[in-house]
Amino acid sequence: MLPLLAFVGRPNVGKSTLFNRVIGRRLAIVEDVPGVTRDRQYAEADHDGRRFRAVDTGGFTPDSEAQLVRAVREQAEAAIREADAIVLVVDAEEGLSGADQELARILRKGGKPVLLAANKVDSDRREKNLDLGELHALGFDVFPVSAEHGRGVSDLLDAAVTHLPEPPEGSEEEQGQKGPVRLAVVGRPNVGKSTLLNRLIGEERFVASAMPGTTRDAVDEQIEHRGRTYLLTDTAGLRKKRHIVDKVEVFSAQRALRAIERADVVVVLTDATDLGVEQDARIAAQAEERGRAVILAVNKWDLVQDKEGQAERLRKEAARHLQHVGYAPLLFVSAKEGTRVQKILDLAAELHDQASTRLKTPELNDWVQRMQDEHPAPLSRGYPVRFSYAYQVGTQPITVAIQCNRPEAVDAGYRRYLTSGLRERFELRVPVRLVFRQKTRRTPRGTKGQRA
Incomplete structure (x- = not known):
């Protein structure tokens, strides 16, 4: 199991934006409304070759009696318990709130390494104009960052990964031959x-x-x-x-x-x-x-x-x-x-x-021949529609290609008939797709060489 870095903080300080920045893609919803992130979200991340998991917690609001806020706070506390290191995210422009101070108190008791990300510091000028002294007074290493623009995030991660244990060898792919x-x-x-x-x-x-x-x-x-x-x-x-x-x-x-x-x-x-x-x-x-x-x-x-x-x-x-x-x-x-x-x-x-299985080509050919023997496809301009060969070309969904002299003549009703027969023959309870391909040896009579 990869080491875990948790991002915690009260609602709307930019945890989700920072989380998305760290993992390199937009995973958590970002919107200027407190409490938008309500569930813990996990994703893998990489920083200069160090791989780890990151968790974005729900907004943490201590001492709230609201049912939803209380539930999200409990999730934040659970994430703190399981993390190897923690990033406490605060809004540098607003300064410390009572909720920030209460959360810092809980984190100090937890005994885990904590780094403080002072978010929304978009430039050197803004950093000089802000008084970050009260943040340093909390006793954590402070990193001025802009989650939105990426400023200072690399320095934060440089420090964070030093607190993460090395993952055990071979831990990434020891889930067995079958994928998750x-x-x-x-x-x-x-x-x-x-x-x-x-x-x-x-x-x-x-x-x-x-x-x-x-x-x-x-x-x-x-x-x-x-x-x-x-x-x-x-x-x-x-x-x-x-x-x-x-x-x-x-x-x-x-x-x-x-x-x-x-x-x-x-x-x-x-x-x-x-x-x-x-x-x-x-x-x-x-x-x-x-x-x-x-x-x-x-x-x-x-x-x-x-x-x-x-x-x-x-x-x-x-x-x-x-x-x-x-x-x-x-x-x-x-x-x-x-x-x-x-x-x-x-x-x-x-x-x-x-859905990941491969159907044997001889069995597919036997199936398609039986289907057309039992119920031939409707004539096309007076000429018969014949299937010559069937083979699987894809999985998830199972996709079977059928070579046909007139693929454009296979109507929706006959496609449903073949699909139903395929499910019954191979006992399939997953989506299937049929692709009709022009038989390539020669152009059939009554057509101009159209392809499906």
Whole structure:
């Protein structure tokens, strides 16, 4: 495991901007609104050949009675406990607040190396005009920086890495031959995404609140299960576009879609007590369009009285409204009680491996010949459409190329017929793509050599 450097501080002092600067990409949402970063975010970083993990904590506001702020403060304290070194970020322009001083007091008690990043010092002139004496009085090494422009960040990291232990040899790739399963949990607001992730990892890692929209960022967490590594992502709830009103929520929805693109498997989570079939169908379609394996999970199953009857009704609803992912596994779970949540991980590994599989070319050729023998493709301008060869050209999603004398003549209905037959023949529960390619030996009669 790589050493961990934690970035902590009260809301809106620039932790997320500094975190993004250190890791070299925009991962945490940055917006001039206190408390935008609510969950811990982890990412790997490199500074002059020294690799480490960085964690961006939620905004730290001591002695607040608000439920959400208290939960985020607890996460900051948890990040402090697990870090090898800590960067306390303060706003140099505003000076020390009571929250900064309280946090500094907690950090001193923790006994971990602490560096103080005096943020928003954009130039040498500004640094000379600022009185940083009260910052030095806290007893930590002070580094004037501008997270937005990068000024002073290299000096901060030079000092930070001296406090990080060397990673053990061979620790980077000792996860086994099979790669990690990237699992994103998506759904409408307040269907229980964070509660489900917390149940899977066994701690209050994600903010879970009855208030819709408490998850703003797409947040990652790594766990082990049955010898496999999983990278779990909790995403912001996806609403209908007309319901998205503030700019941060727009950013969050975009991040959720990017999390889907990065994932191998997407859990589309819905609420057994408040079905949103139309919205859930759109979310599932976004995952399928991007070629991601899908698990349909119905949460809050503990609140359902007539479980057998409700399960049958939901299966019918899924068959009617989720036809495009009708192949996807359907699970009834309770994140609150833990019912069948581990099954999600087992299924995710199975689907990940299936989407990565290579189908044997002789078996594909046997399949395509059987399909056209049982139900030939419609004629094209009076001429038959024939398939001569099939072979796999890609994974995640499984992509099969079929050589054909008239690829442009294969209509949508026949493509669905072949896709359904491919799933049935190879027992696939993941997205597949068919590509029809022109047979190259000669131009078929009745065409002008068009290609698919």
